[in-house]
Amino acid sequence: MKTKFEKAFRESAYAGVPDKWDAIQEKVRSVVPEETAKKVVRFSARSLATVAASVTIILVAVSVAVGVGTRKNTPPKAEITVTDENGVSYTLTDASGFDPVTVPETTVISYKDDEGVVHTTVATITRNAQGQREEASVVVTFKDAEGNMQTTVVAIPAEPSTTARNGETSTTKLSSADSVPEAADASAAASTRAETLREVDWSNRTMPEKFPAVQFDPTGIPGGLAKEYDFALRGNEYISRPATLLYTNYTLYNTNPRTDKEETATADIYVFQNFSRKLAVGVKFPGEEKIHPYVNVHYTAQTLGDFLNDADVKNTVHFGNIHLFKDGTFPVNAQNKADVFKYLLSDISIKNTNATDRPSGAKVTLSVDLAELGKRGKVMEVYESGYVHTNLLGYGCTFNVGKENVAAFLKNSYNVTFDDLAKVGTTLQTTLPDCGGDPPVTTVSQPYFVEGTTVTTTQAQTIPE
Amino acid sequence: MTDHQIDLWMKQIVSGDTAALETLYRQMHQPIYFYVLRLTGDPCAAEDVMQETFVTVMRKASAYRAEGKGKAWLFTIARNLTLDLLRRQSRTDSFDVLPVLPTAEDFTVRSDAGIAALQMLDVLTPKEKNIVLLRLLCDMTLTQVAKELDVPRGTVFWLYNNAVKKMRNQFAGGETHENEI
Numbered sequence: 319m320k321t322k323f324e325k326a327f328r329e330s331a332y333a334g335v336p337d338k339w340d341a342i343q344e345k346v347r348s349v350v351p352e353e354t355a356k357k358v359v360r361f362s363a364r365s366l367a368t369v370a371a372s373v374t375i376i377l378v379a380v381s382v383a384v385g386v387g388t389r390k391n392t393p394p395k396a397e398i399t400v401t402d403e404n405g406v407s408y409t410l411t412d413a414s415g416f417d418p419v420t421v422p423e424t425t426v427i428s429y430k431d432d433e434g435v436v437h438t439t440v441a442t443i444t445r446n447a448q449g450q451r452e453e454a455s456v457v458v459t460f461k462d463a464e465g466n467m468q469t470t471v472v473a474i475p476a477e478p479s480t481t482a483r484n485g486e487t488s489t490t491k492l493s494s495a496d497s498v499p500e501a502a503d504a505s506a507a508a509s510t511r512a513e514t515l516r517e518v519d520w521s522n523r524t525m526p527e528k529f530p531a532v533q534f535d536p537t538g539i540p541g542g543l544a545k546e547y548d549f550a551l552r553g554n555e556y557i558s559r560p561a562t563l564l565y566t567n568y569t570l571y572n573t574n575p576r577t578d579k580e581e582t583a584t585a586d587i588y589v590f591q592n593f594s595r596k597l598a599v600g601v602k603f604p605g606e607e608k609i610h611p612y613v614n615v616h617y618t619a620q621t622l623g624d625f626l627n628d629a630d631v632k633n634t635v636h637f638g639n640i641h642l643f644k645d646g647t648f649p650v651n652a653q654n655k656a657d658v659f660k661y662l663l664s665d666i667s668i669k670n671t672n673a674t675d676r677p678s679g680a681k682v683t684l685s686v687d688l689a690e691l692g693k694r695g696k697v698m699e700v701y702e703s704g705y706v707h708t709n710l711l712g713y714g715c716t717f718n719v720g721k722e723n724v725a726a727f728l729k730n731s732y733n734v735t736f737d738d739l740a741k742v743g744t745t746l747q748t749t750l751p752d753c754g755g756d757p758p759v760t761t762v763s764q765p766y767f768v769e770g771t772t773v774t775t776t777q778a779q780t781i782p783e
Numbered sequence: 784m785t786d787h788q789i790d791l792w793m794k795q796i797v798s799g800d801t802a803a804l805e806t807l808y809r810q811m812h813q814p815i816y817f818y819v820l821r822l823t824g825d826p827c828a829a830e831d832v833m834q835e836t837f838v839t840v841m842r843k844a845s846a847y848r849a850e851g852k853g854k855a856w857l858f859t860i861a862r863n864l865t866l867d868l869l870r871r872q873s874r875t876d877s878f879d880v881l882p883v884l885p886t887a888e889d890f891t892v893r894s895d896a897g898i899a900a901l902q903m904l905d906v907l908t909p910k911e912k913n914i915v916l917l918r919l920l921c922d923m924t925l926t927q928v929a930k931e932l933d934v935p936r937g938t939v940f941w942l943y944n945n946a947v948k949k950m951r952n953q954f955a956g957g958e959t960h961e962n963e964i
Contacts, residue, residue, distance in 0.1 A: 331817075338834040
């Protein structure tokens with residue numbers, strides 16, 4: 319709801335905007351609406367039963383769904399079965415309408431082609447202030463049964479709410495493929511078992527859901543504000559780490575998205591033992607026993623020492639797998655973890671390069687989590703050129719730990735060298751979803767993976783000769 | 784105006800109803816003008832891109848899917864057209880356009896009230912100006928503004944309220960105080 323002043327301001331400002339309707343009318347007379355090429359490639363449950371090629375996409379660390387063929391010419395449809403790490407399959411729905419999204423974090427996807435060869439790629443996902451995934455897409459390229467190159471967009475949907483509550487509204491549907499029969503009723507059958515994403519009414523939200531962000535300067539005058547301190551709740555979780563009360567009855571603000579009305583609440587602010595207060599603070603709402611971790615969205619480490627100390631990384635990080643691309647994916651065991659700290663993360667004086675771009679060149683990727691702060695599905699990329707890049711604590715940090723150390727890590731832990739591995743680069747000409755522009759917007763830097771003539775990247779559909 | 788309404792108008796546009804396009808234009812041309820102006824700082828470019836946006840809407844209408852994301856779709860078209868324009872002018876090679884925030888003098892205003900209104904923006908910090916432009920002039924919700932700027936919604940809310948207070952003070956001739964942010 320806008321105030322009288324806001325309305326008056328807007329009306330005054332709008333008065334200066336030129337009216338171009340006549341010119342538009344002139345132009346649109348000669349415009350013939352383009353037929354939707356997208357209609358040709360849109361998936362339906364029925365089409366699943368009729369298509370030829372088969373790809374299984376196994377998502378590591380996240381649930382996944384949906385896909386759509388997007389070759390430049392009329393593409394033959396490809397059957398895609400998407401299976402998450404628990405073996406649950408999903409139906410495919412059209413994902414071509416996704417806006418190009420920002421890519422604050424990445425996760426690794428691997429999939430098998432018809433010949434059983436495992437490919438790996440990196441998907442990018444976004445999260446909302448509560449740490450829930452919102453939406454993302456990844457393009458995978460593969461050979462179909464006839465040996466033709468196919469490109470498919472796979473979308474990672476938002477995380478569904480786990481509990482139904484009164485007043486919820488449906489925004490997106492996911493459905494399980496194991497509920498899809500082979501015949502024409504597939505679509506209806508799938509929708510009957512659909513899971514639903516929900517926007518929860520304000521009155522039905524928990525306090526952390528109502529107030530997922532807090533601006534607070536924990537280093538200066540309590541209650542003071544500074545632009546470098548925006549703390550956001552990650553994962554709507556509790557934290558059991560010992561904490562010390564820093565400030566009581568601090569006011570939190572948010573807006574009811576349905577009414578656009580300002581809402582406020584008070585809460586106590588805590589700092590955690592062994593976590594830097596620049597990185598995270600705790601928020602305890604009245605009547606609650608537990609403390610929620612809120613992480614500074616602007617935090618970035620200045621040195622490798624900061625990175626290690628500010629989140630007690632040595633004791634809190636969990637390594638999942640290492641992805642050696644062509645050679646596959648391997649779990650990171652205790653010895654590997656020790657090697658990471660020995661070869662890659664030992665010199666605490668190394669400065670964060672604060673580079674805005676990721677390093678380029680060949681790399682291997684470790685999946686990392688810091689569950690206490692709700693940091694899941696993060697990556698640590700280790701480049702042949704000697705750089706280590708990670709988004710574990712939010713903003714990407716890049717440290718030059720030296721080529722020799724990187725080589726030593728790979729040799730000691732996995733007995734491989736970069737020469738043994740498929741090469742992975744970081745930039746590519748890409749084509750974004752069709753949202754206009756003539757010629758279309760085509761440039762964006764994304765990580766990609768090359769194997770033979772196959773390029774796999776987050777947004778691209780270019781296949782180099 | 785809601786995204787649902789845009790969905791309905793787009794249906795009519797697909798069936799060749801130019802009256803629906805005009806309705807959409809009347810409702811959205813000013814927000815799109817300011818959105819482009821925010822990106823380019825150039826009123827002429829804003830006019831051109833705004834015009835081209837609606838031509839593109841007509842051309843791409845059949846590709847539109849009624850999913851309640853009409854406004855976002857329109858802004859995406861405008862953004863992509865702006866990027867094309869900037870690229871042709873060799874001003875950027877990057878997808879991430881840095882906003883060139885306009886001053887009151889940059890606006891093509893046709894009324895004294897308009898000039899006065901836009902002069903109020905000059906008391907704001909760049910961050911506040913960004914938020915006010917998106918919220919009030921581009922008609923985005925605070926949630927959409929937060930997403931556009933990649934800033935937590937609570938922060939946007941706080942900064943927006945601060946900005947409106949400043950503008951009110953300016954309007955009333957009162958003193959404006961420095962923002963501590």
